[in-house]
Amino acid sequence: xxxxNWLITGGRLIDPxxxxxxxxxxxxxxxxxxxxxxxxxWDQSKTPAAVQKLDATGLIIAxxxxxxxxxxxxxxxxxxxxxETGAKAAAAGGFTTICCMPNTNPIxxxxxxxxxxxxxxxxxxxxxxxxxxxxxxxxxxxELAEMGELQDAxxxxxxxxxxxxxxGQTMRRAMDYARGLDxxxxxxxxxxxxxxxxxxxxxxxxxxLGLHGIPAAAEEAMVARxxxxxxxxxxxxxxxxxxxxxxxxxxxxxxxxxxxxxxxxCPHYLALTDEAxxxxxxxxxxNPPLGSRKDQDALIEGLSDGTIDAIATDHAPHASDEKExxxxxxxxxxxxxxxxxxxxxxxxxxxxxxxxxLIELLTVKPAxxxxxDRGTLAPGAAADLVLLALDRxxxxxxxxFQSKSxxxxxxxxxxxxxVMTTMVGGKIVYSSHTSPLxxxxxxxxxxxKGGTQGGEGKVQxx
Amino acid sequence: xxxxxxxxxxxxxxxxxxxxxxxxxxxxxKEVSGREIKKVPALRGKTVVNLFYEASTRTRTSxxxxxxxxxxxxxxxxxxxxxxxxxxxxxDTARNIEAMKTDIxxxxxxxxxxxxxxxxxxxxxxxNAGDGSHEHPTQxxxxxxxxxxxxxxxxxLTVVIAGDILHSRVARSNLYGLVAxxxxxxxxxxxxxxxxxxxxxxxxxxxxxxxxxxxxxAINGADVIMMLRLQTERQSGSFFPSIKEYARLYGLNxxxxxxxxxxxxxxxxxxxxxxxxIAPDVADGLSSxxxxxxxxxxxxxxxxxxxxxxxxxx
Numbered sequence: 001x002x003x004x005n006w007l008i009t010g011g012r013l014i015d016p017x018x019x020x021x022x023x024x025x026x027x028x029x030x031x032x033x034x035x036x037x038x039x040x041x042w043d044q045s046k047t048p049a050a051v052q053k054l055d056a057t058g059l060i061i062a063x064x065x066x067x068x069x070x071x072x073x074x075x076x077x078x079x080x081x082x083x084e085t086g087a088k089a090a091a092a093g094g095f096t097t098i099c100c101m102p103n104t105n106p107i108x109x110x111x112x113x114x115x116x117x118x119x120x121x122x123x124x125x126x127x128x129x130x131x132x133x134x135x136x137x138x139x140x141x142x143e144l145a146e147m148g149e150l151q152d153a154x155x156x157x158x159x160x161x162x163x164x165x166x167x168g169q170t171m172r173r174a175m176d177y178a179r180g181l182d183x184x185x186x187x188x189x190x191x192x193x194x195x196x197x198x199x200x201x202x203x204x205x206x207x208x209l210g211l212h213g214i215p216a217a218a219e220e221a222m223v224a225r226x227x228x229x230x231x232x233x234x235x236x237x238x239x240x241x242x243x244x245x246x247x248x249x250x251x252x253x254x255x256x257x258x259x260x261x262x263x264x265x266c267p268h269y270l271a272l273t274d275e276a277x278x279x280x281x282x283x284x285x286x287n288p289p290l291g292s293r294k295d296q297d298a299l300i301e302g303l304s305d306g307t308i309d310a311i312a313t314d315h316a317p318h319a320s321d322e323k324e325x326x327x328x329x330x331x332x333x334x335x336x337x338x339x340x341x342x343x344x345x346x347x348x349x350x351x352x353x354x355x356x357x358l359i360e361l362l363t364v365k366p367a368x369x370x371x372x373d374r375g376t377l378a379p380g381a382a383a384d385l386v387l388l389a390l391d392r393x394x395x396x397x398x399x400x401f402q403s404k405s406x407x408x409x410x411x412x413x414x415x416x417x418x419v420m421t422t423m424v425g426g427k428i429v430y431s432s433h434t435s436p437l438x439x440x441x442x443x444x445x446x447x448x449k450g451g452t453q454g455g456e457g458k459v460q461x462x
Numbered sequence: 463x464x465x466x467x468x469x470x471x472x473x474x475x476x477x478x479x480x481x482x483x484x485x486x487x488x489x490x491x492k493e494v495s496g497r498e499i500k501k502v503p504a505l506r507g508k509t510v511v512n513l514f515y516e517a518s519t520r521t522r523t524s525x526x527x528x529x530x531x532x533x534x535x536x537x538x539x540x541x542x543x544x545x546x547x548x549x550x551x552x553x554d555t556a557r558n559i560e561a562m563k564t565d566i567x568x569x570x571x572x573x574x575x576x577x578x579x580x581x582x583x584x585x586x587x588x589x590n591a592g593d594g595s596h597e598h599p600t601q602x603x604x605x606x607x608x609x610x611x612x613x614x615x616x617x618x619l620t621v622v623i624a625g626d627i628l629h630s631r632v633a634r635s636n637l638y639g640l641v642a643x644x645x646x647x648x649x650x651x652x653x654x655x656x657x658x659x660x661x662x663x664x665x666x667x668x669x670x671x672x673x674x675x676x677x678x679x680a681i682n683g684a685d686v687i688m689m690l691r692l693q694t695e696r697q698s699g700s701f702f703p704s705i706k707e708y709a710r711l712y713g714l715n716x717x718x719x720x721x722x723x724x725x726x727x728x729x730x731x732x733x734x735x736x737x738x739x740i741a742p743d744v745a746d747g748l749s750s751x752x753x754x755x756x757x758x759x760x761x762x763x764x765x766x767x768x769x770x771x772x773x774x775x776x
Binding site for chain 1: 474551552553571573574575576578579582593594595596597628629631634657659660662663
């Protein structure tokens, strides 16, 4: 009996690629979708006998989520996250494919680093980990990295994320060269001169807190430059973690003019504004920084009208002692894999984004940016999928995260839309039944017995 | 005692009642500093630690004398550099100091929010003695005290704060205190240092806070002029073209003082750059209350230490 044969019944399949949103059963054979429809109507003689049954009554079945923007920290910063813990976090968040950024140590600017990541993820046999290679050697913004080698070794795109290519000529060459490889350039759009010394978005809140501000113009100036270079070179270009209304406007215009441009934003820009920093909360410090309510509205509009193609997490793990510093010293970045769907689903609950669009932004759209055939559950596709309990409320409990790090601004938030099961190629890589989120909590018991609040250090590892 | 009264982190969070309480308490402590034996036993047995990550003569000495005149045990620590360079984190350093049973930790730090971060995590009282570009509450309190002492009241006065508003913790703290007590505040400085959104979050009466880039216009009829120290290294950040031009456009000289109310008070938190933001004859002139600010600083810090250790209105 194949472990990768499943009959999933009773669920509601949402697959935007196929235009399906209906009660649908799925037959999975050898890790691939064999049939969708009503299982009772199927010819039972053609169904393999050795099929495991999965009851998805009341659940949404969606293609597994695809994250275009993850930081896995391995090699080099394994104390923050490893490929293994990052993959576990991804699975717990419903992601079946993640693209990891090259700002490791060493930087993923050569074949050996790429191969290390690919091999490790194959060894784990969990979610797909697709490396993003550096644009320039050491991400120093000077000489081009060996993009052809990187692509050959498995890199799906190129980016100097976190250390944007400031030199316009270098970026122009990178785009021309990447176009020759039919490659994709992803840019973290930030003018480092305009953002220098800043630790949050410039505005009324930064003035109150006396923190050096990063103006929205730091992102917008670089988006403008990159779009001009896309027009010049014709290179496929993807704007990472777009956070400002001005960027949305320029990308919308570029798309109207037919430039090969795509864009992503992140859940935190949709859920928070710069006010989340008040109290010098370093867990709300990331780059680009949280913007204003106007930016938030523009981003949601961009998600609705197709200007923004994908929601990516920018999952950026950091150790607690790194985050627990003076605000200006604390590193940029928050984790997001395990909260992404729940945070974004709030927009659906507020009727600001249709559920099918949200699923599209997490599945087929990022897949198409990667030119991948994933992101759908059409017959023949890999059975990368997620089962979601939309009505199920859960509380964000950082200690229960699969990620090695805890740096989330959403601790204690009650979210809806819990990931119940994540499957990659027909193999279950996450099930909420075996996760600490729904296990009878040992902490709960201790409290009832009159133990002290918190019970730090007594969390049982799954 | 409420948590807000346990620490003094900012003027923004102080109520008018609390400000008044501190000013009133300071009056009686000012008298102590005028005695032959400048000491009262109010804080005997208490430990006050001054943790200064930034060079400071005035503020550190002022807190030290305030603690000693209240009979507290006072220890000064100046790590000399910020935690990043030193290797031990600010939080670790502070936890070690707290472990020696410190009652009040007075913190000066070049980074905004550092005292607030400690206050959230330590059980002792934390006083912000100036954090980055954020706040310097005891400076504002001593400024309010000085104005009240000289003018008899604060409400209705027109107070000009001039200079590098963007980076100034003194400007922010005074803005909160002055607006709370009913003064009209004019903020003035070069366009690079006077962000148009400054103070826009305040619930002030219409016109109570004005932003004026022309220094001469800002001074017209003013009751108080507070000059801010120019950090000359800002020139390399292109905030102003030269010290000479800054002095010409934003330096306070006697011709400019003549535009103000005849009884104008000239204030400066120190240390002053003579000939840059303030002409020597103005700094030393009859309208200047710069040294009285320093004197009152000790009384204000005595009041704050006393109130935070649980003392009632003296």
